[in-house]
Amino acid sequence: MCVCAVTQLACRAMGIEAERIAQLADELKIGFCALSLAILPLADPRQPLMAIYRDLYEQTADSPLVIYRNDGTPHSAERLTDIFVKASSTAGAGLGEDLLNFATMHGAARLGDAIQRAGLSDRTSPLLQFVRHFRNACAHGNRWHFQNAEPRQPAELRGIVLTSALHGSKAAGGTVGAGDYLDMLDDVAAHFRA
Known part of the structure; x- marks a missing residue:
């Protein structure tokens, strides 16, 4: 393979990497x-996010927010409403x-x-x-x-x-x-x- 072809391949690869970085910046x-x-909704004491959890995930204010560890075991089971109250009072x-x-x-x-x-x-x-x-x-x-x-x-x-x-x-x-x-x-x- 001639030097020109190698240079063209390298330039094309750099162009692909440059576009990936541009896409990352956009994302x-x-x-x-x-x-x-x-x-913004986290700071609202009326807890509009609770409606999203209720409507999309069929969870109530007493439902736990379970956050899992990498091994699949739960870390937290605090009630959604408690988390929203804490977030809105921060x-x-x-x-x-x-x-x-x-x-x-x-x-x-x-x-x-x-x-x-x-x-x-x-x-x-x-x-x-x-x-x-x-x-x-x-x-x-x-x-x-x-x-x-x-x-x-x-x-x-x-x-x-x-x-x-x-x-x-x-x-x-x-x-x-x-x-x-x-x-x-x-x-x-x-x-x-x-």
Whole structure:
């Protein structure tokens, strides 16, 4: 096989991986937006989610929410109504903000790992450098970690410029808000489809 054919195969494989990453970014955005919508009913003391469990799953307020371990044994059997009451009495910022930050952190870690595994990291791309540093922050306590003249390469997302001054500060829910995270997902999808 000639060098040109090998190069074409490699380029085609990179294109497939790039599209997979773009699709992952799209899926993470949809999941984040859906979670944002699902959080609102949790904070409603009238428990509108109970109607869903009643209508779709034929469960009553006294039905248990059973969460299973990997081995199939149940962990929890708290009543649905008790869980909904606890959720609705949790401060909205604590419940919603924490869940959205967890989703952001999880998404950033998955996306950063996917880019690295696919071999599509690019030190010259400020966007991909931003994703790399954001992934690292999210995977390590949700704090930026910049030492020894880091970041060494420009890392930027729509005007959010990462600098050593951010060292130790909160990443998801701090420097990067929910809308910024969605911007990042959109920009990554566009980057890998370009």
